[in-house]
Amino acid sequence: MMKTIMLVDDDPHIIKALTEHINWPSLGLSIAGTAANGVDALELFHRVRPDLVMTDVYLPGMTGLEVTQELRRDYPHLPIIILSGYDEFENARAAMRWGVNHFLLKPAEVEEIESVLREVMLEQDVRERRERLERTYKQEAGRVLPYLRKQFLHELLTTRYRADELPEARMEYIGFQIYDKVRAVSLQLNRPGFMTRMKERDWQLLRYGAADIIQETVKQQTAGMANCQVEVVDYSDQVFVLVMLGDKDYLEDLQDLVGRMIDQIFTYLKIEVSAGIGRVKDHPCEVIDSYLESREAVERAEFQGGNRIYHVETSEGMERSATDYSLLLHQWDEAWADLRVSQAEEVWLQLFQSLQEGNCASIQDAQVVAVSLFDTMMHSWKKQHPMLTPPLTMSDFLREIQSKYALLDLINWMDGVIKGWLEQIRKEMGEKKSNKLIAQVKHYVEEHYAEEISFEAIAKGLFVHPKYLSQLFKRVTGENFVSYLNGYRIQRAVELLQSGHYMVYEVSEMTGFRNATYFSQVFKMLTGKSPSEVG
Template identity: 25%
Template sequence: MFSVIIVDDEPKLRLGLQTLIPWRELGFEVIGTAAGGNEALRIFEETIPDVLLVDIRMPGMDGLELLQKIRHRGWLSHVIILSGYADFEYARQALQFGVDAYLLKPVNKEELSASLQKIHGQLSKTQEKSMLQKTKTPEWILYSLLSGRYASEDSFLIEWSDSFEASWKTYQILLIGFSGSHQEESEQIHKFKDVLSRTYASERQGIVLYFAPYIVLLLGDSPVGELGWNELHKNLQLLSGELRFEMDVALGEPVRSLDEIIHSFRTARCLLERSFFYDKGRLLTEETPETYQKENVQTSVLSLPNKEEEAFRLHYLVDVGHASAISSFLNEIALQQVSEQADEKEIRDRFFYLANETVRKIHSRLWSLSGYPGEPAQFLAEVYHSRYIRDLVDRISVVMERLARCADYNSKDNEMKRLLDYIDRHYGDNLRLEMLAVLFNYSSSYLGQLFKSYTGEYFNAYLDRIRIQKAKELLAQDMKVYEVAERVGYSNVNYFYTKFKKLEGESPSFYQKKE
């Protein structure tokens, strides 16, 4: 990734530029922002970015003054000027400082992206040229193989393969990937790479290379068996002790010649790209089982057709205090998503939606009682940024179960009282005996018998009676009949008329006039 800093006195524009442009897709990383020239100079003194994106007119030190100072100190960053003024004189002065592009505000996304792509090409050529000027070390040759710069028939590659690695019978790529992309984390990664080089490369056990965004460890005569690989993985974790963020480790297939190294690399990279689907802390190989394996997915009564129905069910489980059913319910959704080959983003979005809908619907009192050390927004952010599917599901399960236990204020009462209380609070929803049976872990026929025995009424008759009682209260408040019907759970107003007249002996309109 090439580095970028954004300098503009307008906070909204700085934020907008960070979110508007797909920086990572274009091969860039925004490492800092500044509100003016002096602040930008302080950043340059610590780290010189590859690209400077700067407003030409700012209070204090403007963009042109900043450029003049940067060039005077010999800093050769590429520069894109932004201006709200179509001013030829400013453009002319900017160009004398070696500006790559001069763009007018408001910023056009496509135009800025095109300028960045052009700069990326120039930076890549410069980087490659610098690499070519280096001695043809094993690290450099490995870089060439992975980047496709050289083929196996090149003479220097043959010479290298006949050197100290000649005793290697096989070659195998081990890739280390990282979650972070901030500048300070990048520095830690490079320090970790140096530690690995001292450990492996110095003793000719392997070759270590930073091949962004990964650390590559090329091993010859790889460890034997699962025990050997587990020992190597443990060693890597010990060496990474100073890292303040997580890493994933993946192993490519073993190959027998240098020109096949790229295949081992690609295998490992594919595993890292799917690290979300594995348990945290595992050494990923082609044999490592994913957390939710497709062959374990079975059809169940809980399988639901869409996310709205899933959210509906999760909220009900929380609301009725059925904490014990939440984990298995969420795990089944995860299994189903994996079986349908949903990708990482789709699964994140699905579970974020479920968590958000439930948190949005519960009473604020429940959240304060749950003991979660933060606001709902913090919880939802943690959900969305969970790095592994198991962590994602478990994080939601734990909080939902806490909420359910708080909602279960009648836990020592019998379940029929809880059920009746639930109906009294949710009479306007599309309640069905079959759905409640699943929530309360009964068969629908058994729950129906239990309900009749406890209340003396069949479920539907009881629900109609509660709804009509609520309807009478609303009619007394002069609400329109069709509004009352919808509020108490009858989508068909004619059906509401029929039920009301059957139970009250008169139409809702007549009842309202009487009142």
């Protein structure tokens, strides 16, 4: 429906320009009328009741801000746009005080004016829609029942109830009927690599399409099925859950339903779906167990490919390799999350041995495992060393694994990549550990420089050999420990001498020099001056 706008300006050229140059129909607007002063504007407004008002600030009779103030008293949500050639802060502040969020300065470009009008229209549409929803909710509370049903089903999937704990009054209110049999199905949308890089908006659009197909398929397929119902739960970003309730177990019908969903989602959206079916249960409070079984079936079948239906009974008898990979990959992720390099190496040795023994169904499965391993290492590297280039980039890695046509070649190449990566990580960690040791030595000097310091005692306190610590200190700082210690002590001595509160021999003792003559010699050597010259 076309909305209307009233234009208010005492300059006829401005009114003419706005009327002729703004593409009002494309904005969904038409001009209800124009006025050249504030008094006429109020009279015209009450006569034509426009949806929007655009007004100049300085008008004969009363200003645009006064017009705004009058209109706001009776129409607090009326969109008002101030268009003025006076670039004054007070005008803008007064406009904001009366709820005007758009203040345009003349001369404004047509594109700018149209952009603001679109924004105002959108804000008004959002507000009107929200008001309609609130009115609808108050008038017809029953319309929110489907949402309450979905919320309750989500609770059943995540909360373990006893039969006597189910909220009967709530179930009765939302129309949830207790059937003799219940079974859950997990539908996992497999988001491939190229989709992980797409914009989130594009992925959500595909996900919305998948949800629509699931809902429509349920509606069509269950129309002729008596004494049962299928509820769809939007569980997470990549998982939908079907809950089938009935007076008996409708397993064959459920398999047909899920198979049709998988086919249509792949046909129209090119998204693979893995479906896991849990065991049938005898009461709705047990649906959580059926759901967990359905998730287990999907997870165990992780390396078997998408667009398939997996039963928990069948998945338990799957090849041991698939389960092992899933468990080992989880351990791999945990090891890298805490940067436990030795544990990561142990996990890889187990995977390497399993892959060499031929427990992988195909080279494609091995590539999936390799990508998962590398993705975890890359994520850890970016987290730990954001400014450093990784040993191998993701693009180079993907190009390499696609060039490996033999399973053994791929496994051996991956072995070299992981071992090289682990070696680099150990090197980086060694550097960090070395720097930490030196920082502890420096901290000790800062705390005890006035005392007699034993380097051997420092090394012993850090549980390292004095010779190793000495070499490490020189490599990291570029000077030996004695030079560093004397430099730090002289630095503090300069500060004490410049304060004018102490004699030279006092400063000598306060900075750890027990011999004033030696103190003077070191001071002169490092500063080029004698202590008395500084003090």
